[in-house]
Amino acid sequence: MSAFPHFSERQRQSLVSVRDLKIHFPVGKRGWGQPPELVRAVDGVSFDVARGRTMAIVGESGSGKTTTALGVLRLVPVTSGRVQLGGLDMTALEGEPLRQARRHAQIVFQDPFSALNPRQRAGEVVRSPLELMRIGSKAEREDRVDELFLQVGLRPEQKQLFPHQFSGGQRQRINIARALSTKPQLVVCDEPVSALDVAIRAQTLNLLSRLQQELGLTYMFISHDMAVVEHLSDDISVMYLGQIVEQAPRRPFFTRPLHPYSVALMSAVPTVSGGRARAAQRIKLMGDPPSPISPPPGCRFAQRCPVALPECSQALPELREVEPDHWVRCHRVETRCGVAQPVLQWQAA
Amino acid sequence: MTEQALLHVEDLRVEFKTRRGVASVLNGVSFQVRPRETLCVVGESGCGKSMTALALLRLIPTPPGKIASGRVLYGQEDLLQASPARMREIRGNRISMIFQEPMTSLNPVYTVGQQIAEALQLHTDLNGSQVRQRTIAMLRQVGISAPERRVDDYPHQMSGGMRQRVMIAMALACEPEVLIADEPTTALDVTVQAQIFDLLRQLQADRGTAIVMITHDMGAVAEMADRVMVMYAGRVIEEGTADQVLQQPLHPYTQGLIACLPELGRSAGGQRAVLPEIPGMVPSIWELGSNCAFHQRCAHATDQCRSQVPAMVQKTQGHGVACWLYQAVQAQALEEVPA
Numbered sequence: 001m002s003a004f005p006h007f008s009e010r011q012r013q014s015l016v017s018v019r020d021l022k023i024h025f026p027v028g029k030r031g032w033g034q035p036p037e038l039v040r041a042v043d044g045v046s047f048d049v050a051r052g053r054t055m056a057i058v059g060e061s062g063s064g065k066t067t068t069a070l071g072v073l074r075l076v077p078v079t080s081g082r083v084q085l086g087g088l089d090m091t092a093l094e095g096e097p098l099r100q101a102r103r104h105a106q107i108v109f110q111d112p113f114s115a116l117n118p119r120q121r122a123g124e125v126v127r128s129p130l131e132l133m134r135i136g137s138k139a140e141r142e143d144r145v146d147e148l149f150l151q152v153g154l155r156p157e158q159k160q161l162f163p164h165q166f167s168g169g170q171r172q173r174i175n176i177a178r179a180l181s182t183k184p185q186l187v188v189c190d191e192p193v194s195a196l197d198v199a200i201r202a203q204t205l206n207l208l209s210r211l212q213q214e215l216g217l218t219y220m221f222i223s224h225d226m227a228v229v230e231h232l233s234d235d236i237s238v239m240y241l242g243q244i245v246e247q248a249p250r251r252p253f254f255t256r257p258l259h260p261y262s263v264a265l266m267s268a269v270p271t272v273s274g275g276r277a278r279a280a281q282r283i284k285l286m287g288d289p290p291s292p293i294s295p296p297p298g299c300r301f302a303q304r305c306p307v308a309l310p311e312c313s314q315a316l317p318e319l320r321e322v323e324p325d326h327w328v329r330c331h332r333v334e335t336r337c338g339v340a341q342p343v344l345q346w347q348a349a
Numbered sequence: 350m351t352e353q354a355l356l357h358v359e360d361l362r363v364e365f366k367t368r369r370g371v372a373s374v375l376n377g378v379s380f381q382v383r384p385r386e387t388l389c390v391v392g393e394s395g396c397g398k399s400m401t402a403l404a405l406l407r408l409i410p411t412p413p414g415k416i417a418s419g420r421v422l423y424g425q426e427d428l429l430q431a432s433p434a435r436m437r438e439i440r441g442n443r444i445s446m447i448f449q450e451p452m453t454s455l456n457p458v459y460t461v462g463q464q465i466a467e468a469l470q471l472h473t474d475l476n477g478s479q480v481r482q483r484t485i486a487m488l489r490q491v492g493i494s495a496p497e498r499r500v501d502d503y504p505h506q507m508s509g510g511m512r513q514r515v516m517i518a519m520a521l522a523c524e525p526e527v528l529i530a531d532e533p534t535t536a537l538d539v540t541v542q543a544q545i546f547d548l549l550r551q552l553q554a555d556r557g558t559a560i561v562m563i564t565h566d567m568g569a570v571a572e573m574a575d576r577v578m579v580m581y582a583g584r585v586i587e588e589g590t591a592d593q594v595l596q597q598p599l600h601p602y603t604q605g606l607i608a609c610l611p612e613l614g615r616s617a618g619g620q621r622a623v624l625p626e627i628p629g630m631v632p633s634i635w636e637l638g639s640n641c642a643f644h645q646r647c648a649h650a651t652d653q654c655r656s657q658v659p660a661m662v663q664k665t666q667g668h669g670v671a672c673w674l675y676q677a678v679q680a681q682a683l684e685e686v687p688a
Binding site (some may be wrong): 005060140167169197199200203227230232254265269270271274275278282285288 | 394437494508509510511538539540541542543544546547550565566567568569570571580591595605606607609610612613614623624625626627630631642
């Protein structure tokens with residue numbers, strides 16, 4: 001790690017470190033000779049993921065959380081910025097070295113149904129990364145597949161079956177086994193339980209935490225489900241329209257969220273104990289997020305923010321460290337005597 | 350609660366003919382919905398909740414499906430005996446439905462305005478400009494800004510939340526007495542979900558609509574339901590008021606469903622516990638026999654559970670459960686059920 005002397009201690013412990021990541025997609029719709037319009041899906045995102053920990057990225061659909069994760073894995077073209085994975089500069093790699101680097105970083109997709117080839121048997125699905133990366137001999141690969149099946153709670157004799165012969169939860173287990181086959185350090189989980197049935201979610205979440213403990217995995221966990229995030233993650237980044245608006249470890253974030261958007265997001269989650277009382281106290285956000293093609297000047301959340309001031313739509317707030325390790329992008333959060341004061345408060349019922 | 354039920358479903362049975370034989374997907378489902386009431390139907394996929402909704406409106410593809418027996422009383426009329434023409438008068442007019450997927454349930458080649466107007470043209474005497482006015486008013490009511498402009502948009506020009514609101518506007522255009530909502534917010538963000546729930550509550554308060562909401566999100570149930578019906582493998586296994594079912598769930602399956610999900614605020618800062626799991630999975634339709642369908646996954650299963658179907662018994666006023674633990678013989682086992 002000595003190659004990066006300017007990195008702080010915290011960054012040195014981190015497995016993934018992302019600096020000012022930008023991912024823009026041209027949508028080409030402006031007329032001849034004009035530069036195409038850009039969707040600013042990810043617009044200057046920085047974060048670190050510590051080894052063996054879980055970093056959650058939370059946000060509404062269209063906030064850029066999945067694109068950020070895909071950018072880290074170089075599965076979408078990165079416009080600018082830097083992604084460091086262990087000692088590797090992911091953004092500088094191309095061709096074969098990039099392909100080899102991917103064995104250290106794998107992904108579990110959201111939809112367990114469409115993430116599997118219906119014509120490939122389960123064993124082949126899990127074995128194919130080993131073949132693509134040319135890991136081990138044929139017999140070793142077969143042993144590894146058996147080991148993986150047991151690890152994720154499937155029986156090795158189920159290798160012969162096709163995806164349609166499995167239930168949703170089992171299919172997600174196959175996806176997890178495939179992601180783990182190359183012994184990656186980082187596993188990106190893109191909403192791994194949102195397509196699963198309630199009773200199966202608990203099984204899958206428990207499996208993910210057990211695997212993390214056993215294998216020392218580092219997770220990037222993409223989700224819009226605050227309750228799942230609270231259960232599973234150590235650090236949380238909240239994204240809104242391509243930018244991080246709040247970043248904090250789990251305890252401070254869930255006991256005292258600071259950004260008005262985080263507070264609103266949390267209040268929107270229905271709970272069994274809260275019921276209708278909670279619904280009545282909810283912070284209501286009007287409308288939809290603005291277009292990422294021409295984001296408004298100033299704070300991107302200002303239009304929907306219940307506590308916005310006129311100056312909020314003038315200048316874009318910086319992501320500031322208002323308390324140790326607690327970062328927030330809001331003009332209105334102030335620090336008094338070392339304690340950040342949330343602008344918007346809301347009492348859970 | 351004394352009000353006359355709007356919809357009275359009795360012993361509904363639905364069968365599907367397949368190559369392997371006849372599969373019963375609904376085995377005697379009964380319930381009532383009163384005006385201004387929200388009934389939530391809860392269960393895992395494959396438990397028959399969507400099938401129940403489709404059967405009410407006689408939308409089950411026949412063949413291979415068939416409503417084998419039962420009655421769906423709408424007022425004094427049995428919808429299962431009604432003529433196809435009479436059903437067309439009722440569907441989308443008196444009883445309407447919000448389908449699950451806002452992305453696929455709208456026709457991409459018609460504007461949203463045309464799709465909302467269709468119900469009005471079929472069921473009302475309004476002329477062209479009145480229909481358009483009414484369509485715009487509906488869009489405004491479901492919270493779409495600039496409805497005069499949006500009415501001519503195609504579905505792809507709208508976000509998921511807006512499309513779902515269009516679906517709701519379509520279902521409500523003729524002011525139905527009963528609204529069936531099949532997972533109306535599953536595909537949506539929590540912030541949009543909150544808006545949709547507010548909207549449904551508002552409409553219910555204004556018009557006295559009865560809502561049958563199908564969901565698997567217990568949080569949503571807590572927020573919306575007056576009464577809850579839990580289904581498992583084509584049968585109702587527990588029903589009661591929202592408080593009864595959520596605060597004192599009786600059936601081991603209901604208890605598991607409520608316990609197995611992480612809930613916001615439960616572990617804030619505290620130690621992270623392993624989530625309680627319901628082991629195994631839903632049995633396939635071919636494994637069902639004359640027993641409690643849950644017995645393989647149930648920690649309290651006895652020989653009786655493996656050999657006989659438990660009947661629905663009223664545990665307390667309005668709180669019914671179909672489980673051998675609560676039949677008189679085994680009353681003492683009650684204490685051992687974990688809360």
